[in-house]
Amino acid sequence: MKHYDAVVIGSGQAGTPLSRKLAQSGKKTALIERRFAGGTCVNDGCSPTKAMIASAKAAWVARNSSKLGVSASDIKIDFETIRDRKDEIVKSMRGSLEKGFAGTENLEVIYGDAHFSGEKEITISLNDGGSEVVSGELIFINTGLSPVIPDIPGIQEIHYLTSTSILDIEDIPEHLLILGSGYIGLEFGQMFSRFGSKVTIIEPSERIMKHEDEDIAAEITKILAEENIEILINSKVTAFTRNEEKILAKIKKHDQEHSFEYSHILIATGRKPNTDRLSLDVAGVELDDKGFIVVNDSLETSAKGIYALGDIKGGMAFTHISYDDYRVVAANVIDKKQSTIKGRQQPYCMFIDPQLGRIGMTEQDARDEGLDIDVYTIKNDSVARSIETGNTRGMMKAVVDKKSGKILGAAVLAEQGGEVVTILELAIMGGITFDKLRDGIFAHPTYAESLNNLFMSKPH
Structure with a gap:
C-alpha cells in the first residue's frame, strides 16, 4: 500500500487545482482520475458545448442578417469542421492540465476507478490493468455527476x-x-x-x-x-x-x-451523483436521500479528514461553484484559515441565445419568503444597444428590497446577459443600492447602460 498525505479523487474544477496546491504546499499527493483530466467541464461540458454553441450562433447571425442590410446566401453547415474544432479545444485544454500535473513536484496522477476499502484506504482498478491500494491522511472527493436515464419501457x-x-x-x-x-x-x-x-x-x-x-x-x-x-x-x-x-x-x-x-x-x-461506486459507507461518509455527500459549511463530510467538493455534494452544479469549493478547502486545509461556503453568491448563466444571466433571489423566491420588494423589469426592445444591433429579444429584471434599496436578485435575458448580470452581482457584493445604478454614468451605447433604464422603470 502506498501512503500519501493527501488523496484527491476526481480531476474536475475543484480536484485539479486542489491537487496541485496540496502538492506545492509540500504534501505528498495522489490524484485519481477515472476518465480524462479536467472532468466534465473540459471534456464534455462547458468547453465543448460552448464551442459548438458559438458555431450555431454564427449560423443564426448569418440567416438573420438581412434586416441589417447584409444578405448571406447559401449558408452551409460543415458539421465535421464544427466537431473537429470542438475536439481541438478539448484536446488543448486537457493537454494543458496534463502538462501542469507532470510539472508539479509531489503529485502523482493515477488513472483508474476508485472505491473505499477502509476508513482512509482506497482501492483503484487501474485503467491499464491491475489494481493499486493507497491511503491518505486527507481525502478529497470531486467525482461529479452523470446523466439520469429514466425508466421508460423500451x-x-x-x-x-x-x-x-x-x-x-x-x-x-x-x-x-x-x-x-x-x-x-x-x-x-x-x-x-x-x-x-x-x-x-x-x-x-x-x-x-x-x-x-x-x-x-x-x-x-x-x-x-x-x-x-x-x-x-x-x-x-x-x-x-x-x-x-x-x-x-x-x-x-x-x-x-x-x-x-x-x-x-x-x-x-437530470443528473445524479457519482457516489454509487465509491463504497462510501466503508469510510463512514454520510449520503442524503438522493445520494449526494453531506458536508458542513467547510465542506468536510461526516468522516473527519474527508472532504467533498463540486457537484457531488449537491446544490448548484456549476463549474465556478466547484472552483470556489477548492478555494474554501485550500484556505482551511493548507492556509489554516477559517473559510466557509455559507452565504456566498452563486451566479450562473444559461448559454441559450440570448443568454440568461442570473444572480440571487427570483421574484417568486422573495414573495414566498414574504419580503417587501419592488420588482423592476424592462424589455430589450427599449434598450438602445439592442435596437442598434438588431437583437431586441429578451428582457431584464431585478428584485429590490423596498426598505433598504439593496438588490436581492436579478435575471438578464439578453445578448451578453452573463456579463451584464455580473455588474448586478458586484452591486450585491458591495451593498450598492439600486438608485446608485439608476443614476450611474455608464458608457453609451452599451448593454450595461440599460441598467439606468431598468431602475428608472416603474416597479411593481
Whole structure:
C-alpha cells in the first residue's frame, strides 16, 4: 500500500487545482482520475458545448442578417469542421492540465476507478490493468455527476443520446426529441435547431424552467418558438420502440396518447451523483436521500479528514461553484484559515441565445419568503444597444428590497446577459443600492447602460 498525505479523487474544477496546491504546499499527493483530466467541464461540458454553441450562433447571425442590410446566401453547415474544432479545444485544454500535473513536484496522477476499502484506504482498478491500494491522511472527493436515464419501457432497446454522447455524433439529427427542458435540453435544442435539425422538447410540467420566474420562462419559450422549436408541456414519453431507421415515441399529454417518429433521442432529465461506486459507507461518509455527500459549511463530510467538493455534494452544479469549493478547502486545509461556503453568491448563466444571466433571489423566491420588494423589469426592445444591433429579444429584471434599496436578485435575458448580470452581482457584493445604478454614468451605447433604464422603470 502506498501512503500519501493527501488523496484527491476526481480531476474536475475543484480536484485539479486542489491537487496541485496540496502538492506545492509540500504534501505528498495522489490524484485519481477515472476518465480524462479536467472532468466534465473540459471534456464534455462547458468547453465543448460552448464551442459548438458559438458555431450555431454564427449560423443564426448569418440567416438573420438581412434586416441589417447584409444578405448571406447559401449558408452551409460543415458539421465535421464544427466537431473537429470542438475536439481541438478539448484536446488543448486537457493537454494543458496534463502538462501542469507532470510539472508539479509531489503529485502523482493515477488513472483508474476508485472505491473505499477502509476508513482512509482506497482501492483503484487501474485503467491499464491491475489494481493499486493507497491511503491518505486527507481525502478529497470531486467525482461529479452523470446523466439520469429514466425508466421508460423500451428505452434500453433504442440508441439514445446523453449530453456526453451527443457531442460525438457524426451527422446532424433530422428530428431530435429532447426529454427535459433544463439547461442541457434547451442549450442543445437551440444549437441543433440552428444546425438544421427539427427539434421537439418534452416537459412533464406546466412550463419550462420551473426554478425561474414565470415571466422569464415565458420569454424564453417565445424566443425558442420563434426559432421553430416545438415545446410539448404537460407531456411525457410512456414508451419507445424501434421502427426501422426511426425511433417511435409514445407520448401522453393529459389523457391522450399519440405516437411520433424521431431520428434521435436526447435524454436530459437530470443528473445524479457519482457516489454509487465509491463504497462510501466503508469510510463512514454520510449520503442524503438522493445520494449526494453531506458536508458542513467547510465542506468536510461526516468522516473527519474527508472532504467533498463540486457537484457531488449537491446544490448548484456549476463549474465556478466547484472552483470556489477548492478555494474554501485550500484556505482551511493548507492556509489554516477559517473559510466557509455559507452565504456566498452563486451566479450562473444559461448559454441559450440570448443568454440568461442570473444572480440571487427570483421574484417568486422573495414573495414566498414574504419580503417587501419592488420588482423592476424592462424589455430589450427599449434598450438602445439592442435596437442598434438588431437583437431586441429578451428582457431584464431585478428584485429590490423596498426598505433598504439593496438588490436581492436579478435575471438578464439578453445578448451578453452573463456579463451584464455580473455588474448586478458586484452591486450585491458591495451593498450598492439600486438608485446608485439608476443614476450611474455608464458608457453609451452599451448593454450595461440599460441598467439606468431598468431602475428608472416603474416597479411593481
